[in-house]
Amino acid sequence: xxxxxxxxxxxxxxxxxxxxxxxxxxxxxxxxxxxxxxxxxxxxxxxxxxxxxxxxxxxxxxxxxxxxxxxxxxxxxxxxxxxxxxxxxxxxxxxxxxxxxxxxxxxxxxxxxxxxxxxxxxxxxxxxxxxxxxxxxxxxxxxxxxxxxxxxxxxxxxxxxxxxxxxxxxxxxxxxxxxxxxxxxxxxxxxxxxxxxxxxxxxxxxxxxxxxxxxxxxxxxxxxxxxxxxxxxxxxxxxxxxxxxxxxxxxxxxxxx
Amino acid sequence: xxxxxxxxxxxxxxxxxxxxxxxxxxxxxxxxxxxxxxxxxxxxxxxxxxxxxxxxxxxxxxxxxxxxxxxxxxxxxxxxxxxxxxxxxxxxxxxxxxxxxxxxxxxxxxxxxxxxxxxxxxxxxxxxxxxxxxxxxxxxxxxxxxxxxxxxxxxxxxxxxxxxxxxxxxxxxxxxxxxxxxxxxxxxxxxxxxxxxxxxxxxxxxxxxxxxxxxxxxxxxxxxxxxxxxxxxxxxxxxxxxxxxxxxxxxxxxxxxxxxxxxxxxxxxxxxxxxxxxxxxxxxxxxxxxxxxxxxxxxxxxx
Numbered sequence: 001x002x003x004x005x006x007x008x009x010x011x012x013x014x015x016x017x018x019x020x021x022x023x024x025x026x027x028x029x030x031x032x033x034x035x036x037x038x039x040x041x042x043x044x045x046x047x048x049x050x051x052x053x054x055x056x057x058x059x060x061x062x063x064x065x066x067x068x069x070x071x072x073x074x075x076x077x078x079x080x081x082x083x084x085x086x087x088x089x090x091x092x093x094x095x096x097x098x099x100x101x102x103x104x105x106x107x108x109x110x111x112x113x114x115x116x117x118x119x120x121x122x123x124x125x126x127x128x129x130x131x132x133x134x135x136x137x138x139x140x141x142x143x144x145x146x147x148x149x150x151x152x153x154x155x156x157x158x159x160x161x162x163x164x165x166x167x168x169x170x171x172x173x174x175x176x177x178x179x180x181x182x183x184x185x186x187x188x189x190x191x192x193x194x195x196x197x198x199x200x201x202x203x204x205x206x207x208x209x210x211x212x213x214x215x216x217x218x219x220x221x222x223x224x225x226x227x228x229x230x231x232x233x234x235x236x237x238x239x240x241x242x243x244x245x246x247x248x249x250x251x252x253x254x255x256x257x
Numbered sequence: 258x259x260x261x262x263x264x265x266x267x268x269x270x271x272x273x274x275x276x277x278x279x280x281x282x283x284x285x286x287x288x289x290x291x292x293x294x295x296x297x298x299x300x301x302x303x304x305x306x307x308x309x310x311x312x313x314x315x316x317x318x319x320x321x322x323x324x325x326x327x328x329x330x331x332x333x334x335x336x337x338x339x340x341x342x343x344x345x346x347x348x349x350x351x352x353x354x355x356x357x358x359x360x361x362x363x364x365x366x367x368x369x370x371x372x373x374x375x376x377x378x379x380x381x382x383x384x385x386x387x388x389x390x391x392x393x394x395x396x397x398x399x400x401x402x403x404x405x406x407x408x409x410x411x412x413x414x415x416x417x418x419x420x421x422x423x424x425x426x427x428x429x430x431x432x433x434x435x436x437x438x439x440x441x442x443x444x445x446x447x448x449x450x451x452x453x454x455x456x457x458x459x460x461x462x463x464x465x466x467x468x469x470x471x472x473x474x475x476x477x478x479x480x481x482x483x484x485x486x487x488x489x490x491x492x493x494x495x496x497x498x499x500x501x502x503x504x505x506x507x508x509x510x511x512x513x514x515x516x517x518x519x520x521x522x523x524x525x526x527x528x529x530x531x532x533x534x535x536x537x538x539x540x541x542x543x544x545x546x547x548x549x550x551x552x553x554x555x556x557x558x559x560x
Contacts, residue, residue: 023535024485026493026542029538245538246491247446253537253539253540
């Protein structure tokens, strides 16, 4: 065979045999994630300081396959928050063992709208005044839902330490009947570099910055359905695809392969 | 007879000796510039040579001679010839150099007197065979800059490349290896430390073979090996990947009188199966489907 043809044949074979690797997995900034695809709360309860609880009785937390953001399962948090002044709680909790600086993300769905009489909370940051003393835990920031004059729902950030609402940069409507993402960046610094930023569906809605945060580096993060005096009293929140990440997840980020 | 002619020519050379140092030079000892000048005067009248080879004041002689041992090289202006002569017959070398210079300068050897032109050229039949220098092996070594394009952000790297081509046929096989220096770039929020090497095998053909330059094109296939490691992720591992694809290139070699010639080559490689870079939570960080680059350096022709 002509040497040139032989070489051409070899080159052609190489190109045709162009094998490849589909993907080089470089690593991850996702420190922890919860997809609920196992049908349990193990992702929360097996993490240090993690739990999934509803109280008092009448409030429930379960994994459902009726709806999901991705996959087939999500957490279904149902509370009965009547006008009796009792706080109803269903929540997924991560206490301690969290980095001083991280992004916290969950996807939520509200099957139906609710009229908020007292408060309705979806996302909480809590603190300890003594990192080693569980009895020193206190409320810090609550991301809540409030009704707007037109009847739709909007966000509210309440600072328990100051007893004031934090002014929002924007106040977009919170969708009902579709999944939306709440993501926070929390740098729990005890000096002026502290920062708490929230995004709703990728849009920054509040930015607390350049100020000390909690008195200790200890952090509690809760994805919850907590309310009081809601109408109707039964309020349902679906939660899915939660993550703690060192970089922003955003709307398109992947938290697991 | 030849000796007699040479003696006559020497007489003429003495008469026009002042022109020799300015017109014929070079470090060659076999043949010497002086001997070539004497043979040249047998072919072309001195005033014609002075007119045709005139050089600016202070410029080196337009005719340069180089003794390469088993061969010698003659340059006349921008024309170059190399002659093989294992026997090192300095007188015959001088004859050939003189004929080449006479032809190269466009002087009419027939105008010389004496000797008749057929005497001067009669030596061609018995002299060493003229060999136009065509390297059997060409080794190109240079600096490369490449850009990986497609899907993600462009990653530009610099490195070194060595390329070797074999043969003197119309189509010759060539192969190369390019090593790119480690590079850290950002794709989205992810800092990626990359290292890359490319090997290719091609066929080269000349598109233009002129007195001053050679232009060639190459078609073949390339293999890319890639190492990538994220440097700002909580959890990361170095990953290795590879891809194969067709390659096309076009190059230019500038002819010089020396064995080393400058060259430049541009290439494009298509890696349809280039591995996708992936990280959490960013997801797909893109894949470098196209590899475009340029290499410049020195090309060494080896007999």
